[in-house]
Amino acid sequence: MPVIKDVVCTFCGCLCDDLEVTVEDNKITKVGKACKLGRAKTMGMFLHERIEKPMIRKNGKDSELEECSYDEAITKAAEILVAAKRPISYGWCSTSCEAIEKAVVLAEETGSLFDSTANVCHGPSALATQEKGAPSCSLGTAKNYADLIIFWGCNPVHAHPRHQTRYSTMAKGAFTPNGKKDKKMIVVDPRNTDTAKKADLLLQLNPGTDYVLVEALRAIVNGHADVLPDEIAGIPKATVMEAAEMCKAAKFTVIYFGMGVTQTRGRYKSGDNVSSLVSDLSQTNKVVMIPMRGHYNVTGFGQVAAWEAGFPMALDFSRGVAYYNPGETGTNDVLMRREVDAFITGAADPGAHFPQESIKYLYKIPAIQVDGYANPTTEFSDVVIPAAIAGVECEGTAYRMDSQPIRMKKLIETTFKSDEEILTEIIAKVRELKGEGGA
Amino acid sequence: MAEMIIKNGVVYDPKNSVDGEKNEICIKDGKIVDNVGAGAKVLDAEGCLVMPGGVDGHTHCAGKINTARIMSPHDMRYSPIPGLSGPEPRTKLLRPQVGYNTPNTHAIGYRYSKLGYTTIAEAAITPMMARHMHEEFESIPILDKLALVLMGSNWQVMQYIQDGDSEMLKSYMAWALLASRGYGVKIVNPGGGSNWTWGKNVTGIDDKVIDFDVTPADILIGLAEANEALNLPHSIHVHCNNLGVPGNLPTTLDTMKLLERVKASQDRQVMHLTHMQFHSYTGTSWMDFASGSDQIADYINKHDHLTFDMGQMIFGPAMTMTADGPTEYRNARMFDAKWSNYDQELEDAGGIVPLAYTPQHFAHATMWSIGLELALLVKDPWKVMFTTDNPNGGAFVNYPEGQVLLMSDKKRQEVIAGFPDMTMDRISLPNIDRELDWGEMTVMTRSMPAKMLGLEEKGHLGAGADADVAIYDVKPDKVDVSVEHEAVKKALGFAKYTIKGGEIVVRDGDITALPKGKVYWVNAYENGIVQTEKDRLITDLEERFKKYYSMQFSNYMVEDAYVPRPVEVRPEVA
Amino acid sequence: MQTVTLTPKRSPVISIEAEMITPDVFAGKSDAEIGAIPAWEGNEEITLADVFDVAVDGSADAAGTKIIIDGNVPRVKRIGEAMTAGEIVVKGDVDMRCGALMSGGSITVEGNADSWVGREMTGGEILVKGNATYYAGGGYRGETCGMRGGKLTIEGDVLDYLGEHMCGGEILVKGNARLLPGVLNWSGTITIEGDTTLPGGEMKSGTIFVKGKVLEMLPSYKDEGTEEVDGVTYRKYTGDLSRNGEGVLYVSV
Incomplete structure (x- = not known):
């Protein structure tokens, strides 16, 4: 049986890198050395409800999510973001640094606020x-x-x-x-x-x-x-x-x-x-x-955002260059004030972790979810884009709680696009809609 | 971008003995060539100053700087030099820019390019953190890069020196460069980083390291000899013990004398001493501290085994970041400033503290003077590299300021006139009237750093060199830099053209293209170490990883994915 | 004398960033010129005329210019930013960062001010007749100093971190101040007429008067007995000794 050694666990900020994962027929059948939480995370796709297909709501929040193509969902996402005056991009902490780099670009080009799950933890x-x-x-x-x-x-x-x-x-x-x-x-x-x-x-x-x-x-x-x-x-x-x-x-x-x-x-x-x-x-x-950081790559979000744009979280790109002032530019700061008119989240579950008042407001504005799993955030999302699970279905970089970067492995094949690919395609579509080719 | 010819430039190319001549420069496929065809694109330099692209052989630009960014959101709004600092919104071509001492990666690439610099050397990274540095390297546009790898407080290094096992030491050094995709060997406060993990330091080159039976002198000699035995392109690159401590002059002189006994494996120094300004202090405390530049310069003028860089101070806010952990803690307590620290398991220490330098303080005024004195008192410019130890002494966007200071006695005297009286008997700068010419400036900012690092395709404009060229809106035959220093400073800050690998990346001070740079690294392991020694090393490392590291051995080495455009340098095996 | 009256035309939900609303910028300009001054609504660049009716009476330099915002602007940020002279009167609430980096002149807010009113101000006067929220007279992220000079008066209550990182100037709060007023102070004077909690955390030097009650006291202050200041008897504390501070905290008895 093929056992992949020294696998990086993508649950918490410990980023243990000694897991032994058994893969049979492209399925993970055993996870050695991991803790309970790490094992559940690594075998997640067999335990949680996976988002199988891209979905959109065609007639507002009260309508059902309907399956569609990746293209259709990505186009719809780009349209929402381009039309918004005060969009916010939130999360991106249970994904790779390579995806986070793309999320920064998308936020820059859509004049968005850009924030991590640190808004509600560290x-x-x-x-x-x-x-x-x-x-x-x-x-x-x-x-x-x-x-x-x-x-x-x-x-x-x-x-x-x-x-x-x-x-x-x-x-x-x-x-x-x-x-x-x-x-x-x-x-x-x-x-x-x-x-x-x-x-x-x-x-x-x-x-x-x-x-x-x-x-x-x-x-x-x-x-x-x-x-x-x-x-x-x-x-x-x-x-x-x-x-x-x-x-x-x-x-x-x-x-x-x-x-x-x-x-x-x-x-x-x-x-x-x-x-x-x-x-x-x-x-x-x-x-x-x-x-003691929670989300396994929330540290990486801070690192990437800092080197790409100068600040580790709560960035406001509305004026073309980041302004930073948590308390003013943090996700829940602006949600509580109902300032946001579009929401995109990836690799995070605000639906489960945000204050009630923020969630109620999220039910009122266009929302996009990029994630591997269905969760409470799916309930209010108008566009749902399924993603491969970083560190299981695609590789990339994550930062441990002590800021040590480690390369995550790909363990099994998938037909899902990675967060990085999805974001790259949304960026391309945004440029097309704004008439900004190239670069 | 196939062919280009630069005409009507006043060319400085000291390596090829070109000193302000109206030579034509031919470019083909990113390289300097002897001739191009008639169809080559013509670039008219209009009588302006032409130099090879700048080479910064010692800067802190990737890795540790990111913690400094997170520490200093306020720095992101500082804009003392419009066009080279502060927030600038995105454009269709450019990413947003922020910062002064700790700009974002994109700003670093744009701003070095505007200065006419095309190659930078990150001066301090541990092998374990190299992956992070390469991620930032990849995000810095335009520039070619390389990294110096910290080895002066490394457990393996100290163990093998203690054991007298020079073969294992060589093997490990070569492996560490491979593991980090690094270029050269950096030694910071030898032994002190290890002691700092216990909150202690060393006070001179003969002190004992707490956990190993070695001294800083043993570490310096061990690494220098192994460096030469491996025939690495760069010598050891040394930050002496006692940085920033009044009375550190003897330590610096001891270090220089110590290395006299090491033989260079090739035509270069056996040691580069970095940010010498911070290591040239006489006295016993800040009260009686004074410049020791004359003694340092006298020694260097009489010896040929070493080179140094200035570590010039620039007045205003700075951000200090160094593997010298105890120095940063001392700074933080002295100035009640914020303080970050990082002790990297088995490898080195490090700290970050924001500081501000002011001409009104005699100590800062004296330090500012020492950097200039060193560069002016050492006769041979091929021994001197221009640096500010960015951003420790000052942000790199101030290089034009520092360069003009070397070229204008008048400008220096204007600054000195504002110093407190307490400064004047501590410095010799007021009596030094030497003004560097363009040829000497080209050496200190291009040719010498390239030679010192062993980068054969950089720092000159002869055939075979990379087509990295800087053209400034200065007419060398018409301008008197001594008097017109402000205009020259402006011109050096916003190149008329910067050409990188044959492509115009700056025109009239604005970025025009964003090619991605190369990363140089040295592979002395593959061919340089015999299989039996490789086996011996790996067996030992596996054991050490199991016991002491927090990461698996198999996950440690920087993967190829992080270095998509590598230039692998393989030294000849002796 | 020049009087510029801005009358709000609508009640935006997304905050307008309007740092150009200062006497320095408005001085000598016509209503059309002022109306054309840029502002930002989220990621969209707009003009002041999109938000306000503009009426100008007379023409003067900054010191002779008075701006009246004739209404409620709880979603207009950065009013009076970096102003050096003249006067602003707001007949309602203002959003964040009102009077930030101000060095001269005066601002009167007849309603409430949101967070960071008077952030990093170095001179001039701000009067808020209602309440203010967080970081009144505070600093910017990462900066050593908050307020360095001038006077900030809040007639109502404030929330946390009043006068954070203060390096000079004077703050008067007539109501209550919630948590940690004067935290990390280097200098300056804060007077709180109402109640407060944990005043003077990590104060290096500077002075805080509390005329109401201290609901919770830091453990690291030294009781120096009573002292009378301007006819009021206080219990005097010095600290914050957690950082060997030499600040003085007066609490009325």
């Missing part, structure tokens, strides 16, 4: 980087060196199941040859999560008080413990002091931070204050931070 991490920088390291460095792991507002046991064995608490590295025995773990979370249950110290803070806790930790590190009250963020001062002592005793600390930091009160201000905590601690100790 966008604040990018904002924190703008404020304070990103003192980070590669996951292999973390594996080899770190003797203190802090999970802040994330729960890898459930969201990134192999993280701990491959990169963090349980991983054996050059200076941590005994794995778990050589490491300590702190968890910062309002809930006693399954990750927290294994921690050496749990800082169970009140919801939404991350910023306050970082402030206290920085005050301790900078020699001002005396001013702190007896309780901080719902945690006894002594416990916070203990956490600071653990950081000072460690040779190499990694803070992995998740949406518990980025999507709670204070949002990116908490994240950027963690960055300053890292800088403060670095006067005497080695400390870094790494975001």
Whole structure:
């Protein structure tokens, strides 16, 4: 049986690249080494409802989706985008960088807003980087060196199941040859999560008080413990002091931070204050931070958009060159204001993840979906274009949560077009409609 | 684009001893040739300055710069040099452009081309991150590119040097260039990157690296000797220890002396020292810090085994990015500035910090002076490359400013007049009246970088060279650069013509075509390493990957898909 | 003296970007010339005449020019951007970035202002008679400094990050300020007459007065006892010690 080795898993930002996939008769029959989530993703087409054919609604939102040709769907998509004054292109995080590059071009040429799923997850991490920088390291460095792991507002046991064995608490590295025995773990979370249950110290803070806790930790590190009250963020001062002592005793600390930091009160201000905590601690100790990214290539979206157009998300091309201001140009910022008059999404499911108010509005405007699977977004889409699954049916580049690019493999043949091909064809059609040939 | 002839230009081609002569330049199929047919397209240069296309042998333009972009959305709106910076909407031909120190990839290609530059060398990439760099390379239009690969804090390198296993060291270096599709060997703060993973540094070339029984000196000598044994086209390219530290002069001199004992495998230096400005400081602190350029220049004037580049500072906002992690952390704390850091497993460190340089601060004024002093005090222009260490000392769009400073004492004195008094006893620049001529400028910006890198088809206009040509709206026989420096600066910023591979890509300062550039890389592995040594290396690497890397060995090497227009250079096997 | 009256003709849903609505641009221009000034509605370039009826009375330089927007413009962004002199009065609400980068003159908003009112202003005065939302007097993404000078007054409430990255000038909020006013401040003075939450996060220096209640206090400020300022007794705190800051936070007792 043909087994493809060292396959890159395209579920989460861990981008594990050691999967062993068995393919028989162009079907994936076994996925070795993957976690539950990765296995389900890799075998997805046999578990989820695939979009089989391009479809369009011919008579408005209330009419049924009808099957059509790729050409017809692509033409319709181009017509919608060209007619729009304030179109938005959203998603593109569970696809290849090569597709994202095309999505940038399409957004430029249609004067669109252009945004990633970071709008509802790790966008604040990018904002924190703008404020304070990103003192980070590669996951292999973390594996080899770190003797203190802090999970802040994330729960890898459930969201990134192999993280701990491959990169963090349980991983054996050059200076941590005994794995778990050589490491300590702190968890910062309002809930006693399954990750927290294994921690050496749990800082169970009140919801939404991350910023306050970082402030206290920085005050301790900078020699001002005396001013702190007896309780901080719902945690006894002594416990916070203990956490600071653990950081000072460690040779190499990694803070992995998740949406518990980025999507709670204070949002990116908490994240950027963690960055300053890292800088403060670095006067005497080695400390870094790494975001626990969800969608496997949301990091790649940020990278591609930044090098192609200058900014990692929330780009507004309406005036021919990107303007960037999350809060003003982010997807939900403009959807909530009902400013958008056309919507295209790919490799993401806003229908499942957006606030109710945004979704209600999406039912009112022309919407285009490019995806391999039917999902809640399909329900309000007027044009539905089936796509090959990147990393399974076509190859391409993805960026791990530590910004390490890895090439995804093609495992099986498909008759579906890739996101890259679909976008290339929409661009060509847009140029035709606008009378802009060439280039 | 088959045939073209450039007539009526005043040509500077120092490699071929052409010094401001009205020679015709013939182009056929992207190359310079001796003759073309009668039907060749005629380009009338109208008495203007003609040079080979510029070669930037040390710039940070792909890879790490992307983190700097994400850190600095505000930079995207800076536009101190209209036409070469800031936001510009898309056109039917051009993609949108943004930025000053950290422009998007398209802007990098357009703006270098407008300056008449056609080849750039990314100065620092780890093998593991090379895939990212190549993605950006592919997105930068027009220019030819190459990459220098970081090896000065690499575990394999340090292990094999510690073991005294020069064969494994050679094999690994050749393999790392193959794996990254890289061109040459870069050494940044040797050993310091490894120590920085523990939050420490080294303070000189004889310090110990924490985890290996080697010193920076051992790393420098080991890599230099292996570099020559592999007969690589470029020498080792070195960023010394103690960058930016007052009193770092002895470290720099020690490094230069250390390399005297290494023999070059071909007609070039055995070491290129980069951004020398940042390494030429006397004193013991910022209070008594002063220029050490005279001592550096004196040594270089008396020795022929090395070349250097300036790392000229440009006043205004800059973005520092380097594999020198501890330096960036120090900068960030000193200026309360934002700070990014990246420790790349087994390979190197790195950091990014935005800074701003001002002529009102004596330290910055002194640093600005040192870069110019070095270039003016070293007699032989073939030892000097013009750089700003883009964008560490300043953004590359300021090259015309820096170049004119070298050509006009008057302009220098105008700037110096605004310096605080505290600067004056720290610098020697006010007493240096040398003004470089066009031939010397051509050497420092074209011919020397090409020779230093071993790029035979670049940096000159002889038959066989790539047809990369820059024509500027300057009449060398009529203009007095010393006085008319502002007009010359403008002309150098917006080429009358830039020709890339025989195609006109800039006309009157505007982009006219967007060919895709080549990527040069060196394959010293295929023929250069015998099979038994390859086997020995691969066995060891597989073991190291299993234990220490976070990526599978089979997924590590840059795939061909990322280098669609490669130029593979295979060194002769000694 | 020149008075330019812009009367809104319609209520756009897509925000209009109209950074040319400034006394500097309008000075000495006729109604036809002003009507022809470009603006943007999404990706479409339009003119001011597409959105407003324009009436001009008199002719003057920027300092002598007064612009009256006679109606509600909650979807017109960037009014008064980078203005250096003159006066703008808006008889209703304005959209984002009103008065951004302003260095002189005055803007009065009789209704509410959306986010980033007075962003990076260096001089002049802005008065908002209603509420403002996020980042009033704040900075641009990635920039070290927000507001550097001038005065920003909001008679109603504001939401989060009032005076973020402030490097100078004066902000007065007569109502409440929600979360983290004065975050990452370097300098300048903020006065909040109502209540607020977590004032002065990572303040390096600068001064914040809170005349109402601090609903939640940062743990990293040092209590320096009471002090009287302009006849009001405050509890004085210094910080933010999380970053060895030397700012002063006065909270009324």
